[in-house]
Amino acid sequence: MAIKRITITELAKELNTTPSTVSRALRGHECISREMRDKVNDLAIKRNYTVNRLASSLRSGSSKTLGIIVPRVNRDFFSNCISGIEEVAAKAGYTSIICQTHDEQEKEEKSVLSLIESNVAGILISTWSDSSQSPAFIEANRLGIPVIFFDRATKDINQNKVVVDDNLGAYEGVKHLIEQGYKRIVHFAGPQHIKIYNDRKEGYLKALREFNIPIDKNLIVENPLSKDIGYDAILPFLKGPKKADALFSASDYAALGAIIRIKEMGISIPDEMGIVGFSNEMFTSIIDPPMTTIDQHSKRIGNYAVQACLEAIKEENPVFKNIVLSPTLIIRESSLKKPLRIINK
Amino acid sequence: MAIKRITITELAKELNTTPSTVSRALRGHECISREMRDKVNDLAIKRNYTVNRLASSLRSGSSKTLGIIVPRVNRDFFSNCISGIEEVAAKAGYTSIICQTHDEQEKEEKSVLSLIESNVAGILISTWSDSSQSPAFIEANRLGIPVIFFDRATKDINQNKVVVDDNLGAYEGVKHLIEQGYKRIVHFAGPQHIKIYNDRKEGYLKALREFNIPIDKNLIVENPLSKDIGYDAILPFLKGPKKADALFSASDYAALGAIIRIKEMGISIPDEMGIVGFSNEMFTSIIDPPMTTIDQHSKRIGNYAVQACLEAIKEENPVFKNIVLSPTLIIRESSLKKPLRIINK
DNA sequence: TAAAAATATGTAAACGTTTGCATGAAGTAA
DNA sequence: TTACTTCATGCAAACGTTTACATATTTTTA
Numbered sequence: 001m002a003i004k005r006i007t008i009t010e011l012a013k014e015l016n017t018t019p020s021t022v023s024r025a026l027r028g029h030e031c032i033s034r035e036m037r038d039k040v041n042d043l044a045i046k047r048n049y050t051v052n053r054l055a056s057s058l059r060s061g062s063s064k065t066l067g068i069i070v071p072r073v074n075r076d077f078f079s080n081c082i083s084g085i086e087e088v089a090a091k092a093g094y095t096s097i098i099c100q101t102h103d104e105q106e107k108e109e110k111s112v113l114s115l116i117e118s119n120v121a122g123i124l125i126s127t128w129s130d131s132s133q134s135p136a137f138i139e140a141n142r143l144g145i146p147v148i149f150f151d152r153a154t155k156d157i158n159q160n161k162v163v164v165d166d167n168l169g170a171y172e173g174v175k176h177l178i179e180q181g182y183k184r185i186v187h188f189a190g191p192q193h194i195k196i197y198n199d200r201k202e203g204y205l206k207a208l209r210e211f212n213i214p215i216d217k218n219l220i221v222e223n224p225l226s227k228d229i230g231y232d233a234i235l236p237f238l239k240g241p242k243k244a245d246a247l248f249s250a251s252d253y254a255a256l257g258a259i260i261r262i263k264e265m266g267i268s269i270p271d272e273m274g275i276v277g278f279s280n281e282m283f284t285s286i287i288d289p290p291m292t293t294i295d296q297h298s299k300r301i302g303n304y305a306v307q308a309c310l311e312a313i314k315e316e317n318p319v320f321k322n323i324v325l326s327p328t329l330i331i332r333e334s335s336l337k338k339p340l341r342i343i344n345k
Numbered sequence: 346m347a348i349k350r351i352t353i354t355e356l357a358k359e360l361n362t363t364p365s366t367v368s369r370a371l372r373g374h375e376c377i378s379r380e381m382r383d384k385v386n387d388l389a390i391k392r393n394y395t396v397n398r399l400a401s402s403l404r405s406g407s408s409k410t411l412g413i414i415v416p417r418v419n420r421d422f423f424s425n426c427i428s429g430i431e432e433v434a435a436k437a438g439y440t441s442i443i444c445q446t447h448d449e450q451e452k453e454e455k456s457v458l459s460l461i462e463s464n465v466a467g468i469l470i471s472t473w474s475d476s477s478q479s480p481a482f483i484e485a486n487r488l489g490i491p492v493i494f495f496d497r498a499t500k501d502i503n504q505n506k507v508v509v510d511d512n513l514g515a516y517e518g519v520k521h522l523i524e525q526g527y528k529r530i531v532h533f534a535g536p537q538h539i540k541i542y543n544d545r546k547e548g549y550l551k552a553l554r555e556f557n558i559p560i561d562k563n564l565i566v567e568n569p570l571s572k573d574i575g576y577d578a579i580l581p582f583l584k585g586p587k588k589a590d591a592l593f594s595a596s597d598y599a600a601l602g603a604i605i606r607i608k609e610m611g612i613s614i615p616d617e618m619g620i621v622g623f624s625n626e627m628f629t630s631i632i633d634p635p636m637t638t639i640d641q642h643s644k645r646i647g648n649y650a651v652q653a654c655l656e657a658i659k660e661e662n663p664v665f666k667n668i669v670l671s672p673t674l675i676i677r678e679s680s681l682k683k684p685l686r687i688i689n690k
Numbered sequence: 691t692a693a694a695a696a697t698a699t700g701t702a703a704a705c706g707t708t709t710g711c712a713t714g715a716a717g718t719a720a
Numbered sequence: 721t722t723a724c725t726t727c728a729t730g731c732a733a734a735c736g737t738t739t740a741c742a743t744a745t746t747t748t749t750a
Contacts, residue, residue, distance in 0.1 A: 007707085018730050050462050050484070052403070053462045054399045054403040058399040059734070072428075073424045073443075080419070096442075097442050283627070287631055352735095368736095378698060403706070403738095404705050404736080404737045404739085
């Protein structure tokens with residue numbers, strides 16, 4: 001069935017020249033005469049020649065493929081990062097392989113190894129963070145394959161990172177709640193071994209301290225932050241001794257679950273309960289009420305990450321980069337107790 | 346900087362044997378003694394050996410990589426298809442390269458060519474449909490690279506397809522609206538050169554005919570079905586001579602835009618206006634009111650598509666497959682005018 | 691005990707490129 | 721004319737595997 005693809009050698013034969021000349025002509029090597037270059041290119045088009053990247057990469061040792069690893073592609077945040085990466089990568093002639101880990105560390109390890117096997121030129125990863133010392137990463141480092149952590153970065157200083165100032169974002173969000181008059185603010189904190197969640201919690205604490213609001217550890221819930229978990233986790237805070245008047249969730253999804261529960265209980269948002277989420281997922285603007293959240297400039301993160309990666313690929317002795325973007329608070333109805341001032345759609 | 350990776354040849358030297366033996370041992374060839382096999386595997390692990398897939402694929406001519414092309418990854422429908430594909434693909438030892446076209450035909454062409462250059466074993470694609478005769482696909486066919494169209498399939502009979510019965514889905518959705526007592530049903534139809542949108546329109550017409558509801562062409566709007574477009578497109582039908590009492594949208598996103606507008610105008614859903622969307626995007630269950638929509642079993646589509654692909658890769662003289670799944674109507678509040686009977690969450 | 695069969699390993703070519711070096715032709719300077 | 725450049729192309733090895741075929745060793749059979 002499979003017809004063999006046409007090769008450089010066949011083109012060469014047909015033109016009574018050699019593979020090396022054809023190869024050089026196709027890549028626009030300047031030491032090939034204009035006449036020969038045109039002849040080769042014309043025939044290549046006529047014969048539907050496509051380069052065999054396997055052979056090309058194998059010989060040249062450089063692969064024009066980037067690996068992207070994310071927990072899952074169907075989060076707006078990640079798919080926007082991916083768009084940001086591909087945008088820049090495509091311009092530089094790179095293709096990308098996308099892997100999903102579903103937040104499983106084992107899959108992350110496997111993905112990295114698989115990308116190494118595929119000879120990627122660089123790896124862009126957003127996931128289990130503290131794994132920068134796991135065997136797969138050590139191997140990537142040993143082989144000189146640059147690894148760029150984006151969003152969820154390792155604490156390790158000697159790594160390339162593009163992150164958002166999560167601490168600042170959380171601080172802004174909580175400060176906003178406090179300014180709106182909320183006092184007992186629940187915090188849905190993610191797993192604390194992941195740096196972003198740790199930073200968000202710190203930002204939460206910082207805002208409370210600054211406004212002299214006593215810190216109540218009972219208000220801090222550490223959980224994996226899914227919609228369903230949010231739905232359950234908010235319950236203890238809706239009445240009884242632990243009753244709170246606001247929620248700052250480190251994830252929009254968990255906040256969503258909470259909102260569903262709160263509405264079911266007939267509690268009013270934002271009057272009785274203010275809500276601030278994190279990530280500016282698409283749904284936050286369309287639910288009822290629209291949710292205040294923190295935008296992380298996901299696409300820009302992708303842009304910067306791939307730029308850093310391409311630089312690291314080029315440079316001989318690359319220096320580790322640490323790029324920090326400032327997030328933006330997007331205020332919507334879910335946290336606007338005071339008379340309405342600004343609403344960003 | 347880059348340290349060269351360890352090769353099969355170096356393993357061979359260290360064991361005083363040859364590359365061929367090592368190669369066979371690593372792949373568990375049965376003609377290698379157990380003793381040798383163990384020795385090789387132990388050393389490979391010790392030295393962090395990873396196979397070089399470029400070399401391997403180049404030599405063997407088979408690549409264990411699949412190409413996936415979708416309009417965009419951040420649609421629940423597509424990301425679920427992708428999960429469905431990867432699930433099965435990973436089990437069979439395949440990696441996948443994901444490309445986004447953003448609904449641009451040129452990007453689709455480029456993606457296909459790029460996948461061919463990357464020597465993928467097969468291509469799974471959901472996009473501009475009628476391009477099955479474009480140069481890139483002809484080339485893929487010529488090279489014997491199986492192409493599986495999923496969801497958005499070409500009309501061309503001689504192609505592999507995994508689709509949902511869009512006609513049936515639309516029919517069920519519209520029938521449901523009629524049974525609820527709605528009479529003037531607007532249809533947001535997508536671009537009609539895309540088969541799925543054409544089928545959905547046919548399903549809409551079929552239901553009307555069956556219930557003897559006169560077909561009013563003014564109620565059919567053909568547009569690219571984004572949220573913003575839906576927001577604008579519903580306007581003419583909310584008052585005046587064209588006033589309608591229901592919307593069947595071929596896309597959840599356009600329906601969402603319409604809902605936002607309808608609520609802004611103070612019109613009640615579902616009492617004054619019933620809504621049915623298409624695709625069961627995640628947000629349809631959480632907006633207010635929850636939207637009735639049609640689930641396409643996206644993950645299953647992915648499963649079937651990759652199965653068909655793997656079969657086509659194996660077989661010598663593959664037969665074209667045409668798999669059709671039945672969609673499921675998910676009834677929620679947006680279309681329940683009559684006293685509530687069933688609500689699927 | 692010789693021959694045949696089975697088992698384990700080695701040899702060398704091949705996959706389609708790229709690239710350092712060599713070669714030949716044409717042009718320029720002395 | 722000779723020698724030195726410059727320009728365009730060819731030669732051949734290399735990238736890291738896989739694999740058909742050959743060889744060497746052991747076991748079985750007559």
